[in-house]
Amino acid sequence: METPPVIGHDIVAIGTSAGGVAALNKLVGDLPADLPAAVFIVMHLPEEAPSMLPRILNRVGPLEAAHPEDGDSVERGRIYVAPPNLHLLLENGTIRLTRGPKENRNRPAVDPLFRTAALACGPRVVGVVLSGALDDGTAGLRAIKRRGGIAVVQNPEEALVPGMPQSALRYVEVDHCLPVDEIALLLSHLAREPATEKGAHLVPDDMEFESQIAGLDPTVIDGSDHPGTLSAFSCPECAGPLYEIRDGELVRFRCRVGHAYTTESALEEKSEVLENALYLALNTPEESATISERMAARLHGPGNNHAVARFEVRAREARRRAAEIRRILTET
DSSP: OOOOOOOBOOEEEEEEOTTHHHHHHHHHHHSOTTOOSEEEEEEOOOTTSOOOHHHHHHHHOSSEEEOOOTTOBOOTTEEEEOOTTOEEEEETTEEEEEOOOOBTTBSSOHHHHHHHHHHHHGGGEEEEEOSOSTTTTHHHHHHHHHTTOEEEEEOTTTOSSOHHHHHHHHHSOOSEEEOGGGHHHHHHHHHHSBOOOTTSSOOOHHHHHHHHHHTTOHHHHTSSOOSSEEEEEEOTTTOOEEEEEEETTEEEEEETTOOEEEHHHHHHHHHHHHHHHHHHHHHHHHHHHHHHHHHHHHHOSTTOHHHHHHHHHHHHHHHHHHHHHHHHHHHO
């Protein structure tokens, strides 16, 4: 009777943002050519710009890095990088690329990758959070732990931007917190160690629900069910109602169409919305002042003193309102 092959932690999901290129260069450059695992990377990218990340990573490490196509099969010894403006998901041994709702103000976002990897592969998953601002990846790393996977975080003291590692350490029972130059060796060891049997960790209903949202499952997107409880807040992106989700000590929000936020990312998005609104508000008195000043100049002459004075008063009042809005913008 043949001994069944050992299944190690053969799914490595990495999330990063600001400062991530330097960390990825070091980590990927140290990975062995015979790594018995597939590596998935989400890095926050501008939506409109092409990603050079696979080309950069191919210069430093032995494993081939590329943007996958929707429906590709997962192969060990390869690096799959999320393309701009698409979530990178795992589903039944295949790769999904979707334009699902943004999470934590990003698409691609780290949480959908981590969550779907945990759902599909359970204890085989190693989640790695590297340098980045705010807290994308924290909820996803919690999902990996709930399914029996391994949580690894770059030591925030050496991260160029420590926000994401600090958040992960605050809310997740992390297995390893290491300098980035020690993570590749750890991943190589974990890939060769047996993972606990699939099925030993139950699939939480909320994890499956949120994974279906990222995957644009119409039965979920168009349905009446929502994770969490209705909050008093509105979605910064679409103005729909936000539902509050208690994930241990971590408080998260989702709207009815799927936009997802942690408290920090919601506050950041609200601040941006407020700033945009203030700039729009600034435009109105600026235009009013300009029009009034031009009318006063045009009417200047005998017999028009009253009209000129009226336009000059309007111009001064508009300039005063504009200055007040500009002061608020400067202080926010």
